[in-house]
């Protein structure tokens with residue numbers, strides 16, 4: 699037999715303090731745009747964040763991610779230019795709210811000391827990956843799990859993370875020299891922060907609202923409201 703059998707790792711609940719800490723990280727995680735401090739991230743912390751990402755679940759244990767660190771100022775400027783081009787296009791999609799859209803800060807590429815692109819190698823694991831046969835997108839979902847792990851670990855470490863998706867994919871690919879089979883899933887800005895919003899910034903600025911959880915729970919089939927709650 700190869701590998702390790704399920705061992706004596708404890709399977710019960712965490713202590714109350716540990717549970718509180720997990721839920722606190724989830725609750726207080728924020729998307730950060732304008733509050734980055736320029737001071738560097740301790741390499742040991744950065745390593746822990748990447749390890750948290752790498753500890754994510756992945757379809758068939760395929761681990762389809764790579765972590766592209768962007769710290770060179772010239773490279774960041776190139777990506778910031780790419781963001782600006784895409785953001786001008788995006789603003790036109792909201793003609794009724796263009797002024798509000800344009801007032802939003804939607805990235806921290808230049809201010810944050812570390813930018814990180816988490817990619818998905820669509821060829822990782824070969825032609826057949828356990829669990830992916832009937833849903834080819836599961837490698838992308840796996841990569842997003844890695845992003846969220848990093849985001850939560852960063853909150854616990856006091857590091858802000860902002861996800862920037864306002865890029866033409868071709869610009870991102872060209873800037874990072876990505877081969878065709880590699881998808882840039884998440885472009886993230888990382889750094890220490892001066893302060894954090896208590897609620898999503900888009901809510902604080904009147905762009906959207908968090909929906910009540912109970913509006914989103916169905917039972918047995920789409921649209922079926924649980925009779926007695928959960």
Ligand SMILES: Cc1cc2c(cc1C)N(C[C@H](O)[C@H](O)[C@H](O)COP(=O)(O)O)c1[nH]c(=O)[nH]c(=O)c1N2
Pocket residue numbers: 727728729730731803804805861862863864897898899900901
């Ligand atoms: C896939 C994806 C892509 C983006 C985002 C998130 C995710 C999951 N978000 C952040 C998003 O606006 C934010 O998560 C929500 O507004 C909720 O706020 P909190 O994350 O709870 O602070 C985001 N924010 C931003 O300012 N620019 C962006 O391009 C994006 N893109």
